[in-house]
Amino acid sequence: MAKARGAIVVDVEGCKGCDLCVGACPTHVIELSRKVNSKGYHFAYMEHPDACIGCAHCAMVCPDSVITVYRWKPAPKPREATTA
Amino acid sequence: MSASHDSDTLLLEDIIRPENLVFEKTACLTDNTLSYCPGCGHGTAHRILMEVVEEMGIQGQTIGIAPVGCSVLAYDFMNVDMQQAAHGRAPAVATGIKRVMPEKYVFTYQGDGDLAAIGTAETIHACNRGENITIIFINNGIYGMTGGQMAPTTLAGMRTSTSPFGRDTEMMGHPLRITEMVATLPGVCFATRQAVHTPAAVRKAKKAIQTAFELQRQRKGLSLVEIVSNCNSGWKMMPRKANDWMEENMFPFYPLGDIKK
Numbered sequence: 001m002a003k004a005r006g007a008i009v010v011d012v013e014g015c016k017g018c019d020l021c022v023g024a025c026p027t028h029v030i031e032l033s034r035k036v037n038s039k040g041y042h043f044a045y046m047e048h049p050d051a052c053i054g055c056a057h058c059a060m061v062c063p064d065s066v067i068t069v070y071r072w073k074p075a076p077k078p079r080e081a082t083t084a
Numbered sequence: 085m086s087a088s089h090d091s092d093t094l095l096l097e098d099i100i101r102p103e104n105l106v107f108e109k110t111a112c113l114t115d116n117t118l119s120y121c122p123g124c125g126h127g128t129a130h131r132i133l134m135e136v137v138e139e140m141g142i143q144g145q146t147i148g149i150a151p152v153g154c155s156v157l158a159y160d161f162m163n164v165d166m167q168q169a170a171h172g173r174a175p176a177v178a179t180g181i182k183r184v185m186p187e188k189y190v191f192t193y194q195g196d197g198d199l200a201a202i203g204t205a206e207t208i209h210a211c212n213r214g215e216n217i218t219i220i221f222i223n224n225g226i227y228g229m230t231g232g233q234m235a236p237t238t239l240a241g242m243r244t245s246t247s248p249f250g251r252d253t254e255m256m257g258h259p260l261r262i263t264e265m266v267a268t269l270p271g272v273c274f275a276t277r278q279a280v281h282t283p284a285a286v287r288k289a290k291k292a293i294q295t296a297f298e299l300q301r302q303r304k305g306l307s308l309v310e311i312v313s314n315c316n317s318g319w320k321m322m323p324r325k326a327n328d329w330m331e332e333n334m335f336p337f338y339p340l341g342d343i344k345k
């Protein structure tokens with residue numbers, strides 16, 4: 001069945017590796033990279049991109065506003081349209 | 085053609101497209117990197133405050149007063165007109181600005197050391213006069229900027245650099261619940277306590293700030309939104325641990341919700 005799919009884009013240089021987004025993601029998409037940015041922070045990235053549903057929970061709790069969220073929604077079938 | 089896609093075969097580049105955008109940083113925040121420690125609630129509080137300003141379309145009519153404390157540089161991050169005040173004096177500065185320009189939305193943004201210690205008099209008298217301003221009060225129970233000293237809001241038994249064996253209430257008094265105190269004053273139209281550590285809390289806190297600005301528009305009096313927040317550095321905890329500690333220890337003494345509406 002078609003489901004909503006999401007993706008996040010993290011501004012790697014702005015991320016401070018605080019881990020809050022990792023804890024907030026309901027589908028365990030995000031992890032902190034073993035690599036670091038120029039400030040030495042282990043930045044967040046999508047370790048399991050297929051699991052992202054685009055709910056933006058991660059972005060809600062990101063103190064540095066470095067997460068941008070996208071969500072692709074399947075086109076509703078005609079009879080589903082009214083309940084969307 | 086997007087119609088032919090089903091969700092399992094989508095590529096990232098099919099999802100990351102302008103028409104699928106659901107969240108991005110508000111333009112009412114500047115591009116400057118926040119000076120706060122990783123995971124500090126100040127950043128989230130800044131963001132929802134500026135999201136409200138953007139959504140209400142009042143960027144050009146809003147004037148903020150920055151405090152002394154970690155958020156002393158708030159004017160570098162919030163893309164609205166701002167003035168920085170002497171320690172604790174933000175409500176007095178806001179009073180002057182609002183009285184000269186009553187059509188503007190005027191807010192102060194203050195930590196607990198700023199608002200509840202050195203600025204207690206300004207806070208209480210601005211509340212008592214019912215100044216038509218909004219106070220955003222970030223309560224992390226400690227002086228963050230200066231190295232984690234005890235604040236009036238520090239919990240009983242809580243260790244800080246000036247209460248290394250925990251706050252002894254017999255010697256140091258009890259933590260101060262400012263929001264409950266000012267809620268008793270007729271000049272205060274709205275007093276609420278919120279948090280920004282989970283998505284649900286963030287949404288509620290944002291709604292509270294919206295309500296506060298709306299009441300200011302209606303000239304109902306002073307509105308105060310307390311945000312119980314973390315200070316990872318001062319508490320000496322990793323951010324997620326600090327948020328758990330906050331839920332377990334801060335919320336029982338500083339319960340979330342509207343105190344006066």
Ligand SMILES: Cc1ncc(C[n+]2csc(CCOP(=O)(O)OP(=O)(O)O)c2C)c(N)n1
Nearest residue numbers: 152153154171195196197198226227228229
């Ligand atoms: C007149 C004056 N007294 C003392 C100080 C030192 N000082 C700077 S910030 C601060 C406390 C800040 O704590 P808080 O308001 O809780 O903000 P936080 O840093 O935790 O966000 C103090 C006492 C000062 N700058 N000016």
Ligand code: SF4
Nearest residue numbers: 025052053055056058
């Ligand atoms: S948008 Fe939701 S599912 Fe995707 S990474 Fe963020 S929290 Fe996880």
Ligand code: SF4
Nearest residue numbers: 015016018019021062
């Ligand atoms: S919440 Fe933001 S700053 Fe913290 S690790 Fe995630 S993306 Fe980085």
Ligand code: SF4
Nearest residue numbers: 121124154228315316
């Ligand atoms: S010292 Fe505390 S309040 Fe200040 S930026 Fe760091 S975590 Fe935030």
